[in-house]
Amino acid sequence: MAKLPKFYQSDSVLQNSEFGELARHLGFVVIVWGLVEDATRELLDSVALIGERNTSVRTTVLSMTPFRGQIDILRRTAFIHQPDSDWFKELDAVLSEIEGKLHEQRNRFIHDPWVEDDDEKIVRTARGKLEVSVSKDKKGNRSLKILEPKPATLAEITDFLDKAYACYHKLIQSQRDYLVWLVASDARPAWFDDVMD
Amino acid sequence: MTNKPDLRDVDEAAMKKFCAAIGELILWASLIDEQLNKALVGMFALPEHAMIEPIVAQLDARPKAELLKKRAKTIPSKDWKNGITNWVERAEKANANRNTVAHHAIRIEGGTITLHTSQLGKILSNLKDSEGKLEAGDRKGLSDIQAWIDQARNTYIEGQNIIANLDRFREAAAKAV
Numbered sequence: 093m094a095k096l097p098k099f100y101q102s103d104s105v106l107q108n109s110e111f112g113e114l115a116r117h118l119g120f121v122v123i124v125w126g127l128v129e130d131a132t133r134e135l136l137d138s139v140a141l142i143g144e145r146n147t148s149v150r151t152t153v154l155s156m157t158p159f160r161g162q163i164d165i166l167r168r169t170a171f172i173h174q175p176d177s178d179w180f181k182e183l184d185a186v187l188s189e190i191e192g193k194l195h196e197q198r199n200r201f202i203h204d205p206w207v208e209d210d211d212e213k214i215v216r217t218a219r220g221k222l223e224v225s226v227s228k229d230k231k232g233n234r235s236l237k238i239l240e241p242k243p244a245t246l247a248e249i250t251d252f253l254d255k256a257y258a259c260y261h262k263l264i265q266s267q268r269d270y271l272v273w274l275v276a277s278d279a280r281p282a283w284f285d286d287v288m289d
Numbered sequence: 290m291t292n293k294p295d296l297r298d299v300d301e302a303a304m305k306k307f308c309a310a311i312g313e314l315i316l317w318a319s320l321i322d323e324q325l326n327k328a329l330v331g332m333f334a335l336p337e338h339a340m341i342e343p344i345v346a347q348l349d350a351r352p353k354a355e356l357l358k359k360r361a362k363t364i365p366s367k368d369w370k371n372g373i374t375n376w377v378e379r380a381e382k383a384n385a386n387r388n389t390v391a392h393h394a395i396r397i398e399g400g401t402i403t404l405h406t407s408q409l410g411k412i413l414s415n416l417k418d419s420e421g422k423l424e425a426g427d428r429k430g431l432s433d434i435q436a437w438i439d440q441a442r443n444t445y446i447e448g449q450n451i452i453a454n455l456d457r458f459r460e461a462a463a464k465a466v
Contacts, residue, residue, distance in 0.1 A: 112309060112313075115308075115309050115310075115311075115315075116308045118312030118316065119315075120308050121312075122315070123311070202315055202387075202391050205323045206316055207320070219326075219343070219346040
């Protein structure tokens with residue numbers, strides 16, 4: 093059984109000769125994010141849709157619901173079906189981390205251009221709404237602020253990967269805890285008992 | 290570091306190669322998207338201002354491509370018109386391929402890594418008709434991604450040429466004015 097490859101934890105700014113290493117890490121970002129999306133979907137299936145015995149119906153509902161929508165539905169249905177408040181609190185925190193900072197970071201890694209600067213180093217240029225902002229100083233004067241290209245390090249990507257992995261594991265654990273509770277509780281769907289019989 | 294998830298039946302070297310291919314395609318696609326921004330600024334003769342490119346960058350790739358193709362229709366020179374339209378279509382393709390790798394999960398079957406989606410719309414759009422029977426289309430793998438990288442690299446090179454021409458055109462137009 094293989095694990096995902098090890099990552100470099102380097103804080104040093106990437107040189108133009110290291111685009112290959114950068115590419116590999118961006119590939120990890122995509123794959124790990126896919127795992128987080130899959131685990132979210134599985135948990136949503138357990139919490140919200142397990143009463144529907146027909147798996148085709150469940151698959152149809154999940155496949156037509158965008159990821160952000162899945163998170164919203166999961167949060168609300170998890171609140172309704174929570175085994176206990178600690179379980180819900182932990183899940184709520186994980187979902188907030190996924191839909192907040194991690195989702196934004198993932199999008200920036202995937203959509204921002206990574207280019208070589210004049211010093212032959214790799215920089216990432218923010219694009220879109222983050223690139224330019226209007227700020228106000230203490231005297232109330234407004235000025236235009238343009239975000240400078242950010243020197244690229246693998247550390248920022250590995251930091252993201254660590255956090256995304258942690259969320260992935262917490263989602264898996266949440267699903268296990270939920271199913272263990274469900275089987276023993278009166279809230280389990282009737283078809284569970286049919287299967288057991 | 291947090292424990293990493295286990296992935297059955299795949300060796301680390303194969304996974305590294307697959308990840309590197311995904312990442313390389315993403316890097317090229319981001320650069321091509323950046324070119325679309327510059328081409329929009331050039332084609333519509335938008336004024337040079339710090340806010341212009343960030344505003345253009347807010348647009349999704351699809352409307353950017355649509356605007357460029359519509360603008361290209363008004364160019365009298367057939368060579369320019371076709372050159373720009375063909376490049377924009379290739380840029381759209383690169384963007385679509387980037388979306389494929391960025392929004393699919395991976396599956397490992399018999400030691401081979403492929404892209405997998407759980408989204409019904411994508412599964413349906415990938416169905417193929419085999420002598421009257423509907424079958425799931427082939428899953429995309431490393432060789433597909435490598436072919437997409439080659440296409441994206443060529444599209445980027447072509448785009449650099451187009452943007453350089455647009456810059457020259459702008460300079461000439463400014464002098465004429």
